[in-house]
Amino acid sequence: MIIFMISLIMMILASLISKKTFMDREKSSPFECGFDPKSPTRLPFSLQFFLIAIIFLIFDVEITLLVPLILTMKTVNFLSFLKITYFFLVVLLIGLYHEWNQGALNWAH
Template structure:
């Protein structure tokens, strides 16, 4: 009980010291219009709200999500290799990779991967 009575005030004192030092020595940030804006999604949210949304930004987001889901599906499939039949696993894995590669080549031919404006 005595250790708790010593430990709690000590932790509180260290916490107050660290917080006060961070307020005193911390970097002062000057807020501007862009930094204080709640959105960082490719358009200015403080201007006219009826401006059309950039389709290019939307396509880049969708491509990112597709390949993000690909990683989420590939990692567990590698872990399941030891518990499955190798020929069936290889066939499903090859089919999955082929579908992704066909999608990638389709996006490439459509020009969605062309980053230059």
């Protein structure tokens, strides 16, 4: 409890003492030798890349969920192991089919 109180006091003091920054339009705009920028400063974000990255993360997590199934194969009834594994793989394949059907896996639209 004492450690919690000390850390809380330190955080409050740090936020009170810290230098405050105010966002100014001129300071937050890009600087190119005193001239206005010729092109946009930020590149457009590729939504297709973001979608592929999210799909990769989802399927990567699902693959990591498959690893414990392999480790529990010896301790569980083989028939129930097959049912669980089959169900899990069917869900994966349905998700993959849905993404493919929606056109999320096509790079050129």
